[in-house]
Amino acid sequence: MSGLQRGPQTQKPGSPLQPQRFPSPPSFLLIPLISSSSSSSSSSPPLFFFSSFIMAFLKLTFSSLIFILTPLLFILLDHLHTHKYYNCSSSASPSPSLHHHITKLTGISTNSTTIASVSTDFGRVIKASPAGVFHPLSVTDITNLVRFSYEGPQRFTIAARGCGHSIRGQALAPGGVVVEMRSLMRVGVERIRVCSTEMYVDAGGEQLWIDVLHETLKYGLAPRSWTDYLYLTVGGTLSNAGVSGQAFLHGPQISNVHELDVITGKGEVVTCSENYNSELFFAVLGGLGQFGIITRARIALETAPERVRWVRLIYNDFSAFIRDQEWLISMDQEKKKKGFQYIEGSVIMEQGIKSGWRSSFFSGGDMEKIGGLGGEKQQGPIYCLEGSMYYNNVTASKVDQEVELLLQDLSFLPGFSFTHDVSYLHFLDRVHHGELKLRAKGLWDVPHPWLNFFVPKSRIQDINLGVFNAILKNNNSMGPILIYPVNKNKWDERMSAVIPEEEIFYSIGLLRSGLHDLEYLEKQNKEILHFCDQQGIRFKQYLPRYNTQAEWMNHFGSKWDAFVQMKMKYDPRAILSPGQGIFTSSLVDHHPNE
Numbered sequence: 323m324s325g326l327q328r329g330p331q332t333q334k335p336g337s338p339l340q341p342q343r344f345p346s347p348p349s350f351l352l353i354p355l356i357s358s359s360s361s362s363s364s365s366s367p368p369l370f371f372f373s374s375f376i377m378a379f380l381k382l383t384f385s386s387l388i389f390i391l392t393p394l395l396f397i398l399l400d401h402l403h404t405h406k407y408y409n410c411s412s413s414a415s416p417s418p419s420l421h422h423h424i425t426k427l428t429g430i431s432t433n434s435t436t437i438a439s440v441s442t443d444f445g446r447v448i449k450a451s452p453a454g455v456f457h458p459l460s461v462t463d464i465t466n467l468v469r470f471s472y473e474g475p476q477r478f479t480i481a482a483r484g485c486g487h488s489i490r491g492q493a494l495a496p497g498g499v500v501v502e503m504r505s506l507m508r509v510g511v512e513r514i515r516v517c518s519t520e521m522y523v524d525a526g527g528e529q530l531w532i533d534v535l536h537e538t539l540k541y542g543l544a545p546r547s548w549t550d551y552l553y554l555t556v557g558g559t560l561s562n563a564g565v566s567g568q569a570f571l572h573g574p575q576i577s578n579v580h581e582l583d584v585i586t587g588k589g590e591v592v593t594c595s596e597n598y599n600s601e602l603f604f605a606v607l608g609g610l611g612q613f614g615i616i617t618r619a620r621i622a623l624e625t626a627p628e629r630v631r632w633v634r635l636i637y638n639d640f641s642a643f644i645r646d647q648e649w650l651i652s653m654d655q656e657k658k659k660k661g662f663q664y665i666e667g668s669v670i671m672e673q674g675i676k677s678g679w680r681s682s683f684f685s686g687g688d689m690e691k692i693g694g695l696g697g698e699k700q701q702g703p704i705y706c707l708e709g710s711m712y713y714n715n716v717t718a719s720k721v722d723q724e725v726e727l728l729l730q731d732l733s734f735l736p737g738f739s740f741t742h743d744v745s746y747l748h749f750l751d752r753v754h755h756g757e758l759k760l761r762a763k764g765l766w767d768v769p770h771p772w773l774n775f776f777v778p779k780s781r782i783q784d785i786n787l788g789v790f791n792a793i794l795k796n797n798n799s800m801g802p803i804l805i806y807p808v809n810k811n812k813w814d815e816r817m818s819a820v821i822p823e824e825e826i827f828y829s830i831g832l833l834r835s836g837l838h839d840l841e842y843l844e845k846q847n848k849e850i851l852h853f854c855d856q857q858g859i860r861f862k863q864y865l866p867r868y869n870t871q872a873e874w875m876n877h878f879g880s881k882w883d884a885f886v887q888m889k890m891k892y893d894p895r896a897i898l899s900p901g902q903g904i905f906t907s908s909l910v911d912h913h914p915n916e
């Protein structure tokens with residue numbers, strides 16, 4: 323049988339997460355079912371298609387016709403399936419010869435159920451099928467696959483897929499190969515290793531943050547910076563940024579990485595950090611999967627707190643709400659009084675309050691009390707500041723007093739503070755509890771047209787007036803609207819991630835579900851972005867997906883040139899993470915063996 327050579331299924335003893343080196347080029351045995359005159363790697367898909375047709379007519383053999391018709395049928399079926407989605411990628415179809423090329427590789431699954439499972443993502447807004455799905459058993463398997471695309475006669479795109487929790491097709495590989503990173507879990511090799519003396523954890527790129535947490539807690543340690551939801555992969559969030567309520571204090575997750583192992587788009591395995599191969603290291607952090615597949619990350623740890631005093635405070639005055647948030651993230655934690663270690667916030671829309679708003683944090687009585695703020699007395703949304711103070715057995719006796727002292731300085735509505743006391747694990751895993759409830763009601767696997775963006779502090783009042791009080795005035799959709807400030811000095815400029823220019827900026831997340839009103843919500847999202855543009859608000863989208871390179875250039879701004887240079891250096895044939903839609907064809911004319 324033709325195809326990829328599988329790498330060893332176990333890792334080097336004593337260095338469990340070090341990828342296996344593969345010194346000589348992998349040997350591939352692709353059965354030449356198509357003649358060597360088939361389309362060159364740099365040809366555009368229509369050219370592939372055309373030349374295959376010419377070839378078929380010239381040969382006029384029965385087998386050639388079958389060969390052409392089967393992929394066409396595949397494309398047609400795929401197209402029929404696609405129309406159900408609100409929006410879809412236009413470049414989903416590989417040329418028949420490329421499709422054939424990919425599906426002949428050993429280890430590539432073309433099973434329709436498997437293909438369907440990776441043809442969309444959590445967002446359920448975009449659908450695009452790959453030609454095949456690869457389930458690696460080792461890091462070397464992935465290296466071989468990438469090298470085969472890079473060095474082989476026909477380039478194909480490859481998307482590492484964590485859990486496919488992207489929103490707009492970023493984890494898809496239209497017409498290419500999706501690598502199911504979670505398959506690395508199956509081999510029984512230890513892929514999370516804690517070093518308690520040096521306070522770090524080595525975690526495979528495919529690992530879930532919840533599993534990293536469970537493992538580190540065994541040593542009384544934990545990563546410092548989180549996402550709200552922990553069923554995301556290490557490689558997936560480090561390709562974006564990884565932002566949550568700890569980011570003001572410790573920076574995003576990408577600011578808390580010491581070292582990475584990366585498979586570049588040339589199929590090279592590179593270990594990188596701030597001190598060695600630093601160019602690649604910073605490019606990969608927030609690099610949207612464009613420069614390499616992360617197979618290991620060394621993540622900074624801190625002593626894990628045992629418990630969390632978790633507070634929510636209600637405001638009806640936006641100015642007071644943001645003043646308190648900004649004061650809390652600017653507190654010098656070492657001096658005077660202790661602050662929160664986690665700060666977020668949300669907007670509760672007027673319509674929501676009036677129409678029976680739900681929350682798993684607040685009791686029925688609390689909600690009734692907050693709901694009482696609606697109606698005649700309250701015009702517009704109300705705002706909820708969320709903070710957490712971590713503590714352990716030793717500091718437990720002081721936590722009540724410390725929280726009380728802190729709250730004395732804040733301007734929430736008197737009588738509207740609500741508190742929970744939970745374990746650290748429960749606190750970090752809070753969204754999962756909500757997930758289970760939504761799953762039980764069939765409300766998890768629905769479209770999620772989320773919009774995330776970062777707004778400079780100086781323009782946040784405009785967002786309140788123009789977005790929360792105007793465009794979203796009648797918003798009654800399910801899903802939170804998050805808003806919290808972050809300190810820019812916790813982000814390293816050298817990383818690929820892009821953020822606004824001011825020292826404090828707000829992370830805004832419209833995390834709405836579009837079960838029945840997807841088109842309406844998408845229209846609103848566009849209206850919001852248009853409003854920001856018109857008002858000259860220099861925002862940056864987080865987890866972005868643009869359709870044109872001009873939009874990507876605008877997104878990366880002054881970082882664009884460096885981004886392209888890094889792409890030329892580490893993935894010149896534009897093989898990796900095609901679902902981001904940044905580079906849609908090879909940056910070099912010929913493949914390296916020509």
Ligand SMILES: Cc1cc2nc3c(=O)[nH]c(=O)nc-3n(C[C@H](O)[C@H](O)[C@H](O)COP(=O)(O)OP(=O)(O)OC[C@H]3O[C@@H](n4cnc5c(N)ncnc54)[C@H](O)[C@@H]3O)c2cc1C
Pocket residue numbers: 443444481482483484485486487488489492493494503527528548549550551554555556557558559561562563564565566610611614615616617753865899901902
């Ligand atoms: C319920 C929910 C809550 C969320 N909360 C937060 C939050 O609080 N903060 C936050 O920052 N984000 C949050 N996210 C967004 C999340 O960070 C992204 O969805 C991210 O894409 C991670 O998901 P994933 O691990 O499934 O990666 P995927 O969606 O599978 O992949 C995302 C991108 O990364 C690439 N990629 C995947 N693995 C690797 C790898 N090993 N190496 C290189 N590239 C790779 C893919 O090709 C793709 O382009 C949330 C998402 C969901 C669904």
